[in-house]
Amino acid sequence: MKEAESRGAxxxxxxxxxxxxxxxxxxxxxxxxxxxxxxxxxxxxxxIRSLSNIRxxxxxxxxxxxxxxxxxxxxxxNARKAAELMLVHLKNSEQGYRNxxxxxxxxxxxxQEAGILWI
Numbered sequence: 001m002k003e004a005e006s007r008g009a010x011x012x013x014x015x016x017x018x019x020x021x022x023x024x025x026x027x028x029x030x031x032x033x034x035x036x037x038x039x040x041x042x043x044x045x046x047x048i049r050s051l052s053n054i055r056x057x058x059x060x061x062x063x064x065x066x067x068x069x070x071x072x073x074x075x076x077x078n079a080r081k082a083a084e085l086m087l088v089h090l091k092n093s094e095q096g097y098r099n100x101x102x103x104x105x106x107x108x109x110x111x112q113e114a115g116i117l118w119i
Contacts, residue, residue, distance in 0.1 A: 016046055018053070021067055028074075052100050059096040066092065 019042035026038035053060045066089040073082035 016042060016049070018049055018063070019043075019046065025070075048097055052097055056096060056100055059092075059100075063089070063093065063096075 019039075022042055023035065023038050026035045029035075066085065070082055070085045070089065073079075073085055
């Protein structure tokens with residue numbers, strides 16, 4: 001039973017394009033430990049990442065752009081730039097999650113401004 005649950009959790013990230021991206025980057029390092037840790041982290045954070053993508057479209061779009069910039073730096077062979085961009089992405093993601101958890105989302109703001117939602 002535990003083995004099946006574990007397999008299910010490990011497989012959950014595969015339907016998650018954001019998670020796939022992060023796991024792919026870990027796989028390119030050739031470090032099996034980093035890959036297993038990234039898979040675990042992507043599984044554990046799937047809910048908040050999914051909620052964030054639904055609630056804050058602006059941050060989702062910014063995150064996609066950050067991913068593209070990271071890929072471009074890797075393709076250019078500029079490891080230092082890629083690492084710097086990864087750190088910026090992590091900081092921006094963390095701040096985005098904090099904002100999402102502490103304030104109203106964009107949809108709520110739009111509905112309030114239109115007079116449709118009263119909080």
